[in-house]
Amino acid sequence: MQSSTVNLPRIVAGTLVVVTGLQLCSGALVTTYDAAMAVPDWPSTYGHNMFLFPLREWLGGPFDLMLEHGHRLWGTVVGLLTLVLAGVCWKWPVAPAVRSLAVAAVALVVLQGLVGGFRVLLDSQTVAKVHACAGPLFFAVVVAIAALARRGGEAVRPSTPLAARTAAGLVGAAYLQLVAGAQLRHLDAAVDPRTFHFLVGLHLLGAVAVVGLGATAVAATRSGASRGAWGWSRAILFLVGCQIVLGGGAWVAKYGAPSALLPEAWRMSQPVVARSGSGAVIVTGHAVLGMLLLGAAVALAIAAGALARRPVAAAVRGVGKGAFA
Numbered sequence: 001m002q003s004s005t006v007n008l009p010r011i012v013a014g015t016l017v018v019v020t021g022l023q024l025c026s027g028a029l030v031t032t033y034d035a036a037m038a039v040p041d042w043p044s045t046y047g048h049n050m051f052l053f054p055l056r057e058w059l060g061g062p063f064d065l066m067l068e069h070g071h072r073l074w075g076t077v078v079g080l081l082t083l084v085l086a087g088v089c090w091k092w093p094v095a096p097a098v099r100s101l102a103v104a105a106v107a108l109v110v111l112q113g114l115v116g117g118f119r120v121l122l123d124s125q126t127v128a129k130v131h132a133c134a135g136p137l138f139f140a141v142v143v144a145i146a147a148l149a150r151r152g153g154e155a156v157r158p159s160t161p162l163a164a165r166t167a168a169g170l171v172g173a174a175y176l177q178l179v180a181g182a183q184l185r186h187l188d189a190a191v192d193p194r195t196f197h198f199l200v201g202l203h204l205l206g207a208v209a210v211v212g213l214g215a216t217a218v219a220a221t222r223s224g225a226s227r228g229a230w231g232w233s234r235a236i237l238f239l240v241g242c243q244i245v246l247g248g249g250a251w252v253a254k255y256g257a258p259s260a261l262l263p264e265a266w267r268m269s270q271p272v273v274a275r276s277g278s279g280a281v282i283v284t285g286h287a288v289l290g291m292l293l294l295g296a297a298v299a300l301a302i303a304a305g306a307l308a309r310r311p312v313a314a315a316v317r318g319v320g321k322g323a324f325a
């Protein structure tokens with residue numbers, strides 16, 4: 001039975017946004033605590049069927065085992081809920097684009113689970129980087145489904161061309177910044193200093209781009225865009241400010257304070273795993289906030305009509321028929 005008052009795709013997609021957000025936090029903690037190999041087999045856990053692994057050994061065992069096994073179990077919840085969402089989008093009268101995104105979400109979550117497993121089986125940092133970049137991509141797709149389903153097939157309100165383009169640029173910049181951050185986070189201890197300097201420079205340049213686009217988005221959505229777009233762009237600019245502070249903190253937690261920016265301080269030190277409580281919170285917080293910023297940029301892009309086919313023409317005609325309507 002489909003009631004006109006209940007928007008089931010929106011409810012399921014919204015729940016999946018939250019459930020996936022928790023999975024991003026749990027994964028980031030696994031990386032921060034270097035717990036990836038705490039369970040060396042997969043899909044089993046120490047020879048047990050993953051779902052039958054004794055609760056006492058999971059919750060009463062070492063911290064890193066608790067994190068890694070918990071990440072796998074929560075990943076199953078994410079996967080199952082994604083299948084439910086795809087089923088709901090299939091049965092419900094949703095826009096074709098929502099249906100396509102739901103199919104993409106299923107493909108991405110299966111891929112993410114497999115990549116996570118192979119990261120363990122191959123004990124590979126390269127695979128870990130792929131996993132770190134694909135997880136937030138899946139999150140972005142789920143956010144897009146939730147944002148589009150919320151509109152229940154209504155037209156995406158057209159925005160000004162600048163707002164729409166800036167929002168789209170912000171999605172791209174946030175993702176590239178995340179990819180650059182993942183290279184720093186999963187650094188090979190034997191990396192040569194020039195590569196390290198390049199990655200740091202790229203990440204700082206990315207931060208400048210994200211700040212610039214965030215500020216432009218606020219200015220561009222001030223008038224002529226929806227209230228949602230205006231709200232999202234201000235929230236993003238605020239979060240980007242927090243992210244810069246956390247980024248500086250993550251640097252200090254991992255490499256120590258750059259005392260007076262002497263050349264000495266520029267020299268790369270061995271990557272240090274942030275095991276102190278506050279260091280772990282800062283480093284994990286920086287990684288997670290970067291992933292959430294990507295989701296927020298996607299929500300802004302949709303609210304600003306960046307995905308509408310012809311925002312300008314629609315605005316001129318005053319009809320606002322979007323691609324996802």
Ligand code: HEM
Nearest residue numbers: 023024027028030031036075078112113116117128132135
């Ligand atoms: C359902 C979807 C999943 C999502 C969205 C997800 C997401 C993530 C994220 C965001 C990270 C942190 C990366 C970073 O901080 O740089 C991570 C780490 C990790 N995930 Fe997943 N994950 C999922 C499923 C799985 C599964 C099924 C496994 C199976 C073993 C797994 C194994 C790992 C491992 C081992 C790490 C640590 C990587 C490292 O530090 O080298 N993940 N995950």
Ligand code: HEM
Nearest residue numbers: 132178181182184185207210247248250251283287290291
């Ligand atoms: C808008 C600004 C920024 C964004 C969106 C951002 C985003 C990210 C993300 C998403 C990651 C983790 C990627 C992953 O593993 O999946 C990361 C890592 C990192 N970022 Fe940023 N970042 C920003 C600014 C900065 C700044 C200003 C610094 C200061 C130097 C910084 C330092 C770092 C460091 C050191 C890491 C690696 C952390 C680790 O190894 O655990 N970031 N960044």
